[in-house]
Amino acid sequence: MNRKYQLCILSVLVISLIFIFTGMNFAQEKSYEGVTIRGTFGKFNETYALLDLCEEAAKQLGMNVEFVWYERDDVHKKYILDRRMNNPVWDIVMVDSFWIGEWIAADVVTPINAFVEESPELVDEDVLDLDDYYAPQIESFTYKGDLTGLPLYALGVCMFYRTDLFENPIEKENFKERYGYDLKVPETYKEFYDVVEFFTRKKGEKLMGEVLEHDFYGTVFSNKEGDFLWNDIDTIFMAFGADNIFDEKTLLPTFNSPQMIEAIKYYVSLNPFQPSGHINMTSGEATSLTAQGYVALQIEYFIRGIEILLGPDSSVADKISFTVNPSKEGVVGREHAAHMGGVAVGISSISKNKEAAYKLLELAMSKEIMRKVFLEKGLSWHPARKSLLFDEEIREKYPFLKEADKLLSEDIYYFQHPAYLIPMYQECVYICTKEMSKALIGEKTPEQACNDAQANLLEVFKREGYISE
CATH class of the missing domain: 3.40.190.10 (Periplasmic binding protein-like II)
Known part of the structure; x- marks a missing residue:
């Protein structure tokens, strides 16, 4: 076989391969x-x-x-x-x-x-x-x-706040006189409580020197029973050092732990500084109140905040900023805890x-x-x-x-929700928020709510084989 013939055969093979692979790629691109x-x-x-x-x-x-x-x-x-x-x-x-x-x-x-x-x-x-x-x-x-x-x-979740309130000289002077320290964006949950208490005002009272034509609230959470309530309160209880329903090592429920009871007590204590309808609010409804100028601070999903608080329909978009969540004093390793x-x-x-x-x-x-x-x-x-x-x-x-x-x-x-450990996590959330809702409306004390939720969780964990009879 002479060299010219060999080159001819090789060229045909190369061209064929090109067509084959081109066709394969074309078919792959067009196969859907x-x-x-x-x-x-x-x-x-x-x-x-x-x-x-x-x-x-x-x-x-x-x-x-x-x-x-x-x-x-x-x-x-x-x-x-x-x-x-x-x-x-x-x-x-x-x-x-x-x-x-x-x-x-x-x-x-x-x-x-x-x-x-x-x-x-x-x-x-x-x-x-x-x-x-x-x-x-x-x-x-x-x-x-x-x-x-x-x-x-x-x-995930962060804290949105009204910059004009924290910069106002009248509010700064009044806060310092009442609480003994300078008004600032809260870094701890004790400071968060003080700030939302301070900014809660009734219609007819003054805010930044102007008479209010409507009630004004220190904060708002979306406390509708189920996922809305859970997504707000879990940022609080993790900051307070509580487990997420159960101990990740033992897989045993710990919903009535001292840390969880303290966290829920704190959460319930914020009721007076929220609109009365917070118990049935979704995150969109709660955030819309802040966007309408009725709320000073809100802990909320970043995505919800930028959509509503910083969006074109917000009346306070130029007065809103955001930062990391507060921390619980004395709880090490969970600084600025944030639900993802x-x-x-x-x-x-x-x-x-x-x-x-x-x-x-x-x-x-x-x-x-x-x-x-x-x-x-x-x-x-x-x-x-x-x-x-x-x-x-x-x-x-x-x-x-x-x-x-x-x-x-x-x-x-x-x-991080340790849901990878239990398939029935969603069911557990419903059990817990049902009891937490009762604590929020005063039907049960936080201790009673946590103990009753714990009892129901134990039954679920037994049913699923995590706890032996």
Whole structure:
């Protein structure tokens, strides 16, 4: 065989290989063309933003997306029922941080790391880029090493406050005379109590030298029984040194511990400084009161605060700032304790379009698409990617984000729900908040509420085999 003939054969082989691999890549790029990915989520602004993210990704991948909205608790029930019936109606699913243990135990989701480990050819590591999330975000959705979903938004709970109140010379003088120290943004929960007590005023009294035409409140919490109450009070009880329902080493309930009772006593003591309807408020309702100018300080999810307090409809947007939460004096190691948690997005374990669902989610949650949607859509949501907190264009549009990174510093104790230890965490939350609500309305003392919750928790832990008869 002469050299010219060999070169001819080699050229044909090279060209054939090029066509084969080009065709393979083309087929891979187009293999999801026309696929419809379906999901159902709770009715939150951040999940509405998820639809924007998925639609942008679907456009690039040639897919279609369909979302159905329910109340959060209904979503939870529907997922469990559909999984039991092996009904593959959903491709991507909502992952609440309360649910991660249950979701894995009930085989509701396929962990993200399963795609990385078992189908590496499917995963674009540069797009997925798990290193671009803050560690508490990943930990909040990890169950025994399995990442149940990709975090939808950044940051947990922080303290918002009215800067004009703390800067007002009249209020500063009056506070110093009453409490014996300078008015400042509270750094401890004792100072928090003093400040919210001080700023609570009745209609007709003066605030910053002006007669009030309405009542003014020191603070407000979203104390509607269930997750709203729990998401607010857990920041308090972790600061006070209490366990999160149970001891993580022994797996025994500790809800009537001295630390928990002290925390709930403190929480109940804040009642006089809140609007009377706080017992039935959601986080959106509570935050809206602050945005209307009726509240001095509020401990709330960062994402909810920037959406409502700093949004276009806020009457005090130019007077609001935020900082880390207070600490409990004498409790070491839990300084500025902050609940993280929140919502992630996972892949249904029984989806018929699992690979397509993964590719859609991977791209939808990429920093490029998150950046595009955030710049176009604004403050109804904040992207989870930490790199976007440092993005120059984003910081120019939203200057307050320059301070946001400090809320995720290593100096803050971040509360991670130990839901990875028990699948029945959500059930336990309902038991505890039912009793805490009774303490808030004065039907029970904090001690009685904690003891009754403890008794009910013991029965659940026995039922599930964590405690021997």
